[in-house]
Amino acid sequence: MKSIRSATPLLPLILMLAACAPNANAGDKLVGRWESPTWKFGGRPLVAQFSTDGKVEYTSSIANIGRHNGTWTLLESGELLIKSDTGREARCKIALSGKTLTFQTAQCMDGWDGFAGESLTKQ
Numbered sequence: 001m002k003s004i005r006s007a008t009p010l011l012p013l014i015l016m017l018a019a020c021a022p023n024a025n026a027g028d029k030l031v032g033r034w035e036s037p038t039w040k041f042g043g044r045p046l047v048a049q050f051s052t053d054g055k056v057e058y059t060s061s062i063a064n065i066g067r068h069n070g071t072w073t074l075l076e077s078g079e080l081l082i083k084s085d086t087g088r089e090a091r092c093k094i095a096l097s098g099k100t101l102t103f104q105t106a107q108c109m110d111g112w113d114g115f116a117g118e119s120l121t122k123q
Helices: 002-030
Strands: 032-041 044-050 055-059 067-074 079-084 089-097 100-103 118-122
Touching: 002 067, 002 089, 044 118
Parallel strands: none
Antiparallel strands: 032 044, 032 118, 044 055, 055 067, 067 079, 079 089, 089 100, 100 118
16 A cells, blocks of 8 residues: 555546547647648649648638648647738637648638548658
8 A cells, every 4th residue: 555655646647648638649740741642733732741840731712812821739539720921810620630631620721612521641
């Protein structure tokens, strides 16, 4: 019983680390270049590049812009929060499974109208 008592002060830290681990791992899995196997804009595939420093760059159907930049955060709820350099901020519901990133909603990505339910493949 003495060993259990000596570990008791560490319990809050252990619980906090366990609670944070799933999202941190999912965030690590999100980092990289993702490309749509089916959607193309101007002959180029729809692409999103998520960096470890929290930056995101993605292509768009908005012809006069073509590319968007901003920051990304994976929230505890599992939603993806995108803050664009233009000041726009929105959330998407996503599902991440292996090398497939599915946007259940896509309103966080400017110019991705109609992309809800579609997937990107990790490159």
